[in-house]
Amino acid sequence: MSRYFPLFVDLEQKKIVVVGAGRIAERRIQTLLSFEAQITVIAPEASVKIRKLAKEGRLHWQQERWSPEAESFLDGSLFVLAAVDDGAVNKAVFRACRARGIPVNCSDDRTRCDFYFPGIAEGGGVTAGVTAGGTDHRLAREATERIRKCLAEI
Ligand SMILES: C[C@@]1(CC(=O)O)C2=NC(=C\c3[nH]c(c(CCC(=O)O)c3CC(=O)O)Cc3[nH]c(c(CC(=O)O)c3CCC(=O)O)/C=C3\N/C(=C\2)[C@@H](CCC(=O)O)[C@]3(C)CC(=O)O)/[C@H]1CCC(=O)O
Numbered sequence: 001m002s003r004y005f006p007l008f009v010d011l012e013q014k015k016i017v018v019v020g021a022g023r024i025a026e027r028r029i030q031t032l033l034s035f036e037a038q039i040t041v042i043a044p045e046a047s048v049k050i051r052k053l054a055k056e057g058r059l060h061w062q063q064e065r066w067s068p069e070a071e072s073f074l075d076g077s078l079f080v081l082a083a084v085d086d087g088a089v090n091k092a093v094f095r096a097c098r099a100r101g102i103p104v105n106c107s108d109d110r111t112r113c114d115f116y117f118p119g120i121a122e123g124g125g126v127t128a129g130v131t132a133g134g135t136d137h138r139l140a141r142e143a144t145e146r147i148r149k150c151l152a153e154i
């Protein structure tokens with residue numbers, strides 16, 4: 001696999017579908033909301049925080065399991081995150097996105113990621129996205145923290 005290119009994208013008003021509403025989905029949704037994305041979550045159960053965001057109208061929670069019928073929710077999305085605690089479901093989401101030409105990230109399998117979710121460091125008017133090339137999330141976290149400290153001094 002070649003190195004992934006760091007692209008900086010305007011997410012304001014862009015539809016993003018997240019399948020799964022647990023710990024990983026919640027962390028990533030909070031990040032994406034801070035970039036003004038329009039989130040649709042598909043999951044039968046959701047974390048307390050995601051339920052609260054849905055109640056406040058800050059995202060749309062489609063309370064159902066992934067199924068072939070749910071595929072219609074993918075239409076018009078800029079990209080999709082699959083963060084279900086069941087590899088078979090993440091794989092099914094991956095296939096549905098590939099069939100539609102929608103970039104997809106499976107949080108349980110680096111080989112099923114058209115893009116990686118980065119560590120994000122911001123400060124002094126700078127936004128940095130950090131990846132260790134998909135091979136080492138601990139290294140990505142450590143580098144992100146170091147860059148955060150660096151940007152705090154700018
Ligand atoms: C950077 C960060 C962003 C974020 O997630 O926000 C991130 N992972 C983070 C944390 C983290 N990841 C994992 C744990 C729990 C285990 C532990 O504690 O060790 C924790 C800790 C936690 O969750 O606290 C496990 C894990 N991660 C991946 C797999 C699957 C695989 O490797 O195939 C598995 C095994 C899952 C399983 O076993 O089922 C895959 C990916 N994780 C990535 C990003 C992508 C690029 C990574 C890179 O650049 O190299 C990539 C490749 C794809 C993607 O998901 O985009 C964030 C750290 C920064 C921060 O916290 O600030």
Ligand SMILES: NC(=O)c1ccc[n+]([C@@H]2O[C@H](COP(=O)([O-])OP(=O)(O)OC[C@H]3O[C@@H](n4cnc5c(N)ncnc54)[C@H](O)[C@@H]3O)[C@@H](O)[C@H]2O)c1
Pocket residue numbers: 019020021022023024025042043044045046047064065066083084085086087089107108137
């Ligand atoms: N990439 C990363 O950084 C990283 C880190 C840790 C774990 N993971 C992986 O991410 C995935 C999610 O982990 P988590 O800790 O958020 O899990 P979790 O148990 O907290 O949440 C799982 C979510 O999936 C939903 N779900 C279950 N079946 C579903 C279905 N059929 N259709 C739609 N939604 C369904 C549940 O309702 C729940 O909201 C796991 O595969 C885990 O291995 C990735």
